[in-house]
Amino acid sequence: MFSSLSEKLDKVFRNLKGKGYLTEQNIKDSMREIRLALLEADVNFKIVKNFIVEVEKRALGQEVMKSLSPGQQVVKIVHEQLIDLMDTDGFELKVYNNKLIKVMMVGLQGSGKTTACAKLASLYRKKGIKPMMVACDVYRPAAIDQLKILGKQIDIPVISEDSKDVIKIADSALNAAFKDMSNLLIFDTAGRLHIDTEMMDEVHRLKNHIKPDYIFFVADAMTGQDAVTVAKEFDDKLSFDAVILTKLDGDARGGAALSIKAVTGKPLAFVGVGEKISDLEIFYPDRMASRILGMGDVLSLIEKAEEAIDAEAEAKLAKKMLKNQFTFNDFLKQLQSIKKMGPLDSIIRMIPGLGSKLPADLKIDDNALKHVEAIIQSMTDKERENPQIINGSRRLRISKGCGRSVMEINRLLRQFEDMKKMMKRFSSGKGMKGIKGMPDFPMD
Ligand SMILES: Nc1nc2c(ncn2[C@@H]2O[C@H](COP(=O)(O)OP(=O)(O)OP(=O)(O)O)[C@@H](O)[C@H]2O)c(=O)[nH]1
Ligand SMILES: [Mg+2]
Incomplete structure (x- = not known):
């Protein structure tokens, strides 16, 4: 995308x-x-x-x-x-667990209406809402079955009738929703290749009859500016509330997502990002903007860094590092400021040029940091300032105190010593020259 x-x-x-x-x-x-x-x-x-x-x-x-x-x-x-x-002006599909909200999907053929009904129902059931779907596409023979299959798959009831009269179907659905105390009734409607008066008349009749709380115009992002033009025509005739833009997972260039609000004045509410039921996301302009910039949220990284690190303390620390007086107490402070910035993987994702290249499901274990912190916290102040005094019996005591193995404590002590050696080299102007495995670049 x-x-x-x-x-x-x-x-x-x-x-x-x-x-x-x-x-x-x-x-x-x-x-x-x-x-x-x-x-x-x-x-x-x-x-x-x-x-x-x-x-x-x-x-x-x-x-x-x-x-x-x-x-x-x-x-x-x-x-x-x-x-x-892409501002949504605070648009939100508001649902209540003591009230029935009626939603209608409209749009051209194949835009993703039927799929969006099921995705939306499933998304809101997760929020504790009781949804139902209504098969009001009476033209395409397989349309009702398609919705029924989806309903079965996610275990959400589908109301349908052996009738071509959408008003009749809607009435049964309203009755069923009332009886079942459903909170969200989602009407699937028929799509056409192009806007035609017959379709519009029918959708209008349904709208006037059920008085939906929300009408969503469903558009296929792959159709680009055509989606935007059709949206405008639908809005002029039907006045919908918001847009669901589907197929953003494909190689849609993004034009529709960026133009639809400015052209129709109606916000994007949800985006479809795949064929699976779970592939529907609530649309957030700031997240989308960050995704488009594709370089992680540079600004929030800057902001977070500024919040977390006190410039004066930093300067003091740098001096200590240079003098090779860096201790476990300083190290602990550093760890704590990193932690203030948020979970490690979200920090790493914000690094420009790196964030967008990381797989979406990458998880970095924050526990590693927590373990190191626990080990240092189990040291006495004297030990933190002079780690060389940490002998065998002290290691055992620390291990008992923090619940980590002696081996882990040995490793941390060794790494800390290596780190200090590195700092010493930097401060003596030798840089990384001659250190095994390090590239030979001059430090000045
Ligand atoms: N990749 C991808 N495919 C989608 C998405 N949404 C829908 N589709 C696919 O698009 C095709 C059409 O979706 P439908 O939900 O049947 O579209 P429709 O608007 O109901 O179509 P008609 O009932 O014929 O008007 C299906 O094969 C869906 O799986 C999406 O967000 N991403
Ligand atoms: Mg359909």
Whole structure:
């Protein structure tokens, strides 16, 4: 998803990296690149134009943190503009466990309506809601069966009738929902290849009859700007509440996701990211913007680092390192500031250029840090300041205190000594030269 757009934007930011500060010229060059990247991603050209005007205005206005580099400044602005572009105005599908919410899916043929019914039902059941689905696609012979099969798969009831009258089906569904005390009734409707009056009339009749709390327009992201044009037509005729954009897992270039809100004025509510029932996500503009930038959330990494590390304490520590007076007490403080930044894997994911390359299911064990912390906490203050006094019997005591093996304690002590040796080399100006396995680059 968005990989080509992400790559192009990444290139723009990389080109800015070497620059000391933002100038009119390097902003202009970057804007040209960003404009091309967005157009190639199939974003509506009027939206691209406005987007660039805004980003340029803000970059020239220098209303950004002085502490950021030019690349980071532009990332920050582009990130915020992307969020603005996809703003949901706080839209949320609100459900209640003592009230029935009626939802209607509309959209063209094959856009993913039936699948979205099942995905949505399953998502909300996880939140403790009792959903039901209604088969109101009476045209395609297999449509009712498709919904029934999905219903069976996830164990959610499907209401259907041997009738072509959607109003009649809707009435049975409303009755069934009332009887069963369901809280969420999801109506699947028929799709057509193109918008036609017959379909619109039927959807209108159903809308007027059931008075849905939400109408979702379901669009296929792969169809790009066509999806946006059709969305506009549907909205003019039917006034839907929000959009479900499906098939974002494919090689959709992203244009639809970035244009739909600005063109229709209606927010994206959910995105379909695969064929499985669990492949539906609530849409969050900030997460999507970060994904598009594909470089991890650089800014929140900067913010988190600033929050966690006290600059003065850092300076003191650096001095101690240089003098080779670094102790286990200092080490413990370091560990604790890293921990303040959040789970290790989320920190690593935020590192530019690395985050997007890591597999989504990668888990880094935070326990390793916790174990080290427990070992140090089981040392006396004297031991932390002078680890060389930690003899066999002290090791045994520490091991009992923290519940880790003596072997682990030995390993930590050895690693700590190695680390101190390295620091000594750096402070003596030898750098990593001559250390086995280290590249020979000059340290100055
Ligand atoms: N990869 C992927 N496939 C999807 C997604 N959503 C739906 N599909 C697939 O798209 C195809 C069409 O989905 P349906 O849910 O049948 O679409 P529909 O809008 O109900 O189609 P009609 O009833 O014919 O109008 C199916 O093969 C789905 O598995 C998605 O988010 N990602
Ligand atoms: Mg269908």
